[in-house]
Amino acid sequence: MTNIRDVARIAGYSVSTVSRVINQQNYVSAATRSAIQKVVDELDYAPNDVARDLSRGKTFNVGVVLPHEDHPYFTQLIHGITTAAFAAKYHVVLLSSRYDADLELNYLEGLRRKAYDALIFTSHGLPLSQLAYYQQYGSIVICEHPRNSGLPAAYAHRRTTYRDALVYLKTHGYQRIGLLMSRPIAVSATSQATADAYQMVFGQRPSPEICVTDVITLADGERAAKTYLQRGQHFDAILANSDDIAIGVSRGYQAAGEPVPFLIGQEHQLSGELAHLPTIDHYFKKVGEHALQLAISGEKKTIAIDSRLITEQ
């Protein structure tokens, strides 16, 4: 493979001058520039990005840690991240984690090994304190409320909108509310926001019986409905964690021949639109764009994006 030294030798100039030409820098005479450019074209030379990264001490890579890549939350987030990365000439590296601590740690180590300039955790299994520790090796952005971790964060401001949703239910006469969550309250900021909102509206933490966790897919929604029915619990309404999941819940009740509670979904998905369900749009694309911006700027800010309750569709 032809390198910068070949170009320099054949053009009869020094390596540094060639470097200046290919990087569009100053202090090269027009004549020299065109002479070198000619040789570059003739030899079909292209600089080696890896060598360049090593020399500059920067890769322009941003690693994006995500538990599963086929989930709409992550898809939308990724869309925002790649959009912003593209504009800033950064590269997005996808890192599957499945909430596996070893994997997450391995990605954090990647920061130390200079594989990425920055890391965005769309979600995480490790404690925030551990993520925070790795900030010394590169900037780390999370997509949830940072608590007391000091981590820069871009996230959907869920709590307020969850409160709006629950107030909406309450004022429409729905008293007994079921809550579906992707992960247990103890480990998930999203689930905590749900519980906090519940407390704000109903004056007490949600009891474990009204919550079902580990609900990710439509099938999980069906399962949740069955769980509620088995437990012999009656609900006026259920706040599901996605529209697809709400549809699953509806099916679960229908399959059991039971009346379907009033449902509110999330994510503003097609399924919810077709079923005319109220939903919550979290504008994750926007969240992703901000997350990337934080990652590359190194700013230690917290950006909360307002989400929106959509009751008519």
Next chain:
Amino acid sequence: MTNIRDVARIAGYSVSTVSRVINQQNYVSAATRSAIQKVVDELDYAPNDVARDLSRGKTFNVGVVLPHEDHPYFTQLIHGITTAAFAAKYHVVLLSSRYDADLELNYLEGLRRKAYDALIFTSHGLPLSQLAYYQQYGSIVICEHPRNSGLPAAYAHRRTTYRDALVYLKTHGYQRIGLLMSRPIAVSATSQATADAYQMVFGQRPSPEICVTDVITLADGERAAKTYLQRGQHFDAILANSDDIAIGVSRGYQAAGEPVPFLIGQEHQLSGELAHLPTIDHYFKKVGEHALQLAISGEKKTIAIDSRLITEQ
């Protein structure tokens, strides 16, 4: 930052021995190994991936070129690609193209600049011959029939299943069929497969009037229905290019107060399942896994994954 030389100096061994220790290689005595390991731990040393890549002449990066990252076809493909990449310890770099020739060329150049070891084109705007030219700089895999390009390919074997779908329609008495496509027949292998299947079943190329192109989203499906109605054309059935789009078509006809033709969707999406539409599952995750395998192995094979017509759901 502490580097391999620091470790060598402090441990009292040469750089090459340290290198052998951190790479788990032979020809290091147990005593030396543990002595060096101790220093590595003390200094909290981690090897620099960029330097390693440069020295080895390999990055373990696979670039994935995709027109838009929020489309289910690409989402599923990406899911397969990352799954396989993860298993093989490769990294997936997302490259947005929006079918822009300059961008695609830039990514091809990335291969020359050694930014990626291989490139997967989930779709492309540039002619295949141009992609083929860049194979000299690294392996390139496409996700469609390679024609005479000689490019390795993993793709959904659409034509046969499209034929199945059209035969299904024909045998059920549907004669006048409309076809929806994401891109014009001239530039898209998928659209060509549709046209080929049509010819196999109905004995002639589909006329331009029965095709609507540039149909990507549900809203495009609605638009397509209106286009057909405006043209004053009547169809017994329409083969849509996704379930979501089929739903859009249905809405378009309903909004105009017209009877909805029989619809077949694609992608096996939730929307189609809910509406009990026949659909075609292309198993894109599997396609993605094979594509990555081809990319890193460098095999110049062609792998066609059979898709499946689902008429009962």
Next chain:
DNA sequence: AAAACCGATTAATTCGTTTTCATAATGTTG
């Protein structure tokens, strides 16, 4: 006892850039 072999180790080269520092040539000012 010379020749061959083997495991452990090191010195030196290589990968392909960017960047700093030095120097020469040219231009500008008082």
Next chain:
DNA sequence: CAACATTATGAAAACGAATTAATCGGTTTT
């Protein structure tokens, strides 16, 4: 015309590894 900038260029030193060839005891073959 001396003093001083400014522009143009090159030599050499990073950047941080992997790898090749060489060396050196020690052991085994012949």
